[in-house]
Amino acid sequence: QQPVQSPQAVILREGEDAVINCSSSKALYSVHWYRQKHGEAPIFLMILLKGGEQKGHDKISASFNEKKQQSSLYLTASQLSYSGTYFCGTAPKPIQGAQKLVFGQGTRLTINP
Amino acid sequence: EAQVTQNPRYLITVTGKKLTVTCSQNMNHEYMSWYRQDPGLGLRQIYYSMNVEVTDKGDVPEGYKVSRKEKRNFPLILESPSPNQTSLYFCASSLFAGGRGTGELFFGEGSRLTVL
Numbered sequence: 001q002q003p004v005q006s007p008q009a010v011i012l013r014e015g016e017d018a019v020i021n022c023s024s025s026k027a028l029y030s031v032h033w034y035r036q037k038h039g040e041a042p043i044f045l046m047i048l049l050k051g052g053e054q055k056g057h058d059k060i061s062a063s064f065n066e067k068k069q070q071s072s073l074y075l076t077a078s079q080l081s082y083s084g085t086y087f088c089g090t091a092p093k094p095i096q097g098a099q100k101l102v103f104g105q106g107t108r109l110t111i112n113p
Numbered sequence: 114e115a116q117v118t119q120n121p122r123y124l125i126t127v128t129g130k131k132l133t134v135t136c137s138q139n140m141n142h143e144y145m146s147w148y149r150q151d152p153g154l155g156l157r158q159i160y161y162s163m164n165v166e167v168t169d170k171g172d173v174p175e176g177y178k179v180s181r182k183e184k185r186n187f188p189l190i191l192e193s194p195s196p197n198q199t200s201l202y203f204c205a206s207s208l209f210a211g212g213r214g215t216g217e218l219f220f221g222e223g224s225r226l227t228v229l
Contacts (some may be wrong), residue, residue, distance in 0.1 A: 041223060042220050044219075106155045
């Protein structure tokens with residue numbers, strides 16, 4: 001069953017912050033985040049494992065709350081290059097690999113100057 | 114350059130005409146997978162392979178076949194394409210699967226298929 005992402009779309013001005021949520025009805029072991037620019041392949045951002053850890057690089061970070069079966073992606077002081085569609089992928093079993101990863105429907109992020 | 118290569122990138126075909134979308138990776142990855150992407154539905158897994166000669170169904174396998182005879186190649190076969198298989202297809206690979214490695218997927222550029 002696909003995880004549910006919210007919002008479906010968001011429009012921001014450069015420098016503003018954004019939060020993208022990913023919720024599952026099933027218990028999760030890991031959550032994977034990808035970004036896809038229009039007409040391109042998805043690119044890996046980060047993976048979060050069971051344990052509630054928060055990860056990040058540059059001004060993009062994420063948290064994972066396995067009790068609530070959800071993850072949130074935080075984009076701080078957004079840049080034009082952050083525009084694209086963000087996908088979360090969830091894995092219910094205790095594996096780190098990409099096997100049987102189930103992706104959400106995506107959140108389209110538009111950053112305007 | 115490390116990459117996943119898909120061919121063709123664009124294809125228009127007719128119902129019932131068998132076609133194969135090739136996928137090749139040069140990173141010696143064990144795990145490979147096929148996804149289809151449709152508006153509002155995100156990426157849905159069709160088939161995946163844990164290694165040579167090891168394949169399994171994903172969430173939407175109906176109408177598709179795959180094979181993994183060599184580690185680097187993972188072709189997607191549509192024996193009798195139908196209009197509902199019109200979609201954007203992505204092949205992806207990962208170094209390891211099933212509990213090892215980071216799980217990072219490397220995607221190909223995508224193949225846009227139209228079935229009339």
